[in-house]
Amino acid sequence: MSKIDPSLFSAHEHALEREACPQCGAELVIRQGKHGPFLGCSAYPGCDFIRSLAPNGRDIEKVLEGSSCPECGQPLAIKKGRYGLFVGCTQFPLCHHIASLQESDETQIACPACDEGHLLSRTSRYGKQFYSCSRYPHCKYVVNDKPIAMACPDCGWKIMVEKRVRGTLRWVCPQKGCGKQVDQGTK
Numbered sequence: 001m002s003k004i005d006p007s008l009f010s011a012h013e014h015a016l017e018r019e020a021c022p023q024c025g026a027e028l029v030i031r032q033g034k035h036g037p038f039l040g041c042s043a044y045p046g047c048d049f050i051r052s053l054a055p056n057g058r059d060i061e062k063v064l065e066g067s068s069c070p071e072c073g074q075p076l077a078i079k080k081g082r083y084g085l086f087v088g089c090t091q092f093p094l095c096h097h098i099a100s101l102q103e104s105d106e107t108q109i110a111c112p113a114c115d116e117g118h119l120l121s122r123t124s125r126y127g128k129q130f131y132s133c134s135r136y137p138h139c140k141y142v143v144n145d146k147p148i149a150m151a152c153p154d155c156g157w158k159i160m161v162e163k164r165v166r167g168t169l170r171w172v173c174p175q176k177g178c179g180k181q182v183d184q185g186t187k
Helices: none
Strands: 028-033 036-041 050-052 060-064 076-081 084-089 098-100 105-110 118-123 129-133 146-148 160-165 168-172 181-186
16 A cells, blocks of 8 residues: 655645736735636735636637627627627627627517517527517516417406417416416317
């Protein structure tokens, strides 16, 4: 049976060299944030210097050749963010231009909550489709199923939603407490 060499674990031989803060000269320490670890000044809150530990350009999936940012003229790239893929400027953080990869499908159905916007088809960060008001964040109305421009025969709510229940297509009132269902047949 072999013994473990204790010199492998001596702190003075394997200590990391500490880096000084470029703003104030204090020591930089590794901190944990909601987007992962980063280097931050140990003199915080007096000094607010931070630096990402992630390599630059890690979020860029592919640079779009022949494209140009409408704000700064630099090339655009397909990037990966916390809500999935999107198109963004390669000069981020100097330029904050972003665009969605998926075009939102605007229905011609008026929002039943505010009567000013229309319901848009959107995709969540998990890939699920939902419908929300085009006036978000002023109106936060959302339904998970496809809306139908038909008033509920019971409560009078301005839309119904399309649901498939045990192979039968039904229109269901999305209002809590109502739940009226109208059968549309088997498809």
